[in-house]
Amino acid sequence: xxxxxxxxxxxxxxxxxxxxxxxxxxxxxxxxxxxxxxxxxxxxxxxxxxxxxxxxxxxxxxxxxxxxxxxxxxxxxxxxxxxxxxxxxxxxxxxxxxxxxxxxxxxxxxxxxxxxxxxxxxxxxxxxxxxxxxxxxxxxxxxxxxxxxxxxxxxxxxxxxxxxxxxxxxxxxxxxxxxxxxxxxxxxxxxxxxx
Numbered sequence: 001x002x003x004x005x006x007x008x009x010x011x012x013x014x015x016x017x018x019x020x021x022x023x024x025x026x027x028x029x030x031x032x033x034x035x036x037x038x039x040x041x042x043x044x045x046x047x048x049x050x051x052x053x054x055x056x057x058x059x060x061x062x063x064x065x066x067x068x069x070x071x072x073x074x075x076x077x078x079x080x081x082x083x084x085x086x087x088x089x090x091x092x093x094x095x096x097x098x099x100x101x102x103x104x105x106x107x108x109x110x111x112x113x114x115x116x117x118x119x120x121x122x123x124x125x126x127x128x129x130x131x132x133x134x135x136x137x138x139x140x141x142x143x144x145x146x147x148x149x150x151x152x153x154x155x156x157x158x159x160x161x162x163x164x165x166x167x168x169x170x171x172x173x174x175x176x177x178x179x180x181x182x183x184x185x186x187x188x189x190x191x192x193x194x195x
Contacts, residue, residue: 001087002086002090002091004076004080004081004085004086007094007099008072008075008076008080008098010095010099011075012071012075017031017061017062017064018058018060018062019060030043030064031067031071041070041074043070043074046067050066051064079102080098083101084130084131084132085098085135087135088139089139090143090146093138093150096147096150096151097112097138100112100150101130106128107157109128109129109130109134110126110127111153111157112150114126114153115146115149115150116134116141116146119149120141120145120149122141124137
């Protein structure tokens with residue numbers, strides 16, 4: 001069965017730290033955790049105290065000491081465990097689904113279901129519901145076919161987000177943020193997924 005830490009390590013590496021992008025519906029963000037949608041996250045008081053101790057606003061992607069364990073705990077309980085990703089047999093498949101969901105929320109769930117339904121012809125509804133039935137259908141697939149199918153769908157999704165005329169060849173570990181950085185778009189155009 002898939003393990004959380006390998007999947008989280010890949011996604012966390014490119015998720016970044018502090019961000020406060022004007023127009024982002026999530027507001028302030030740390031490691032992809034949005035303040036407006038997760039104001040109860042216990043990392044916020046540490047972040048605000050650290051900012052106060054600096055006597056200045058935090059800079060884009062600035063790391064705040066003392067919150068990394070809280071980031072991991074948040075993603076493990078609120079995403080990995082809640083969705084049952086640890087019940088997926090293939091670590092590679094779990095890694096890519098986790099990353100897709102962290103970066104695009106319920107759209108990542110929908111895209112996974114659509115790949116299962118439309119590409120692999122699996123018996124599943126594309127209804128944005130990631131439950132035990134979804135895990136069972138994932139586990140019934142050949143990982144050697146499922147992984148590249150999800151990767152291809154993710155490539156299309158990120159190509160649309162990055163608004164590029166020629167799709168970018170997505171590589172394992174890529175996220176919306178890392179791809180946007182590769183295209184050197186201004187911060188105001190960088191999308192941040194809500195968690």
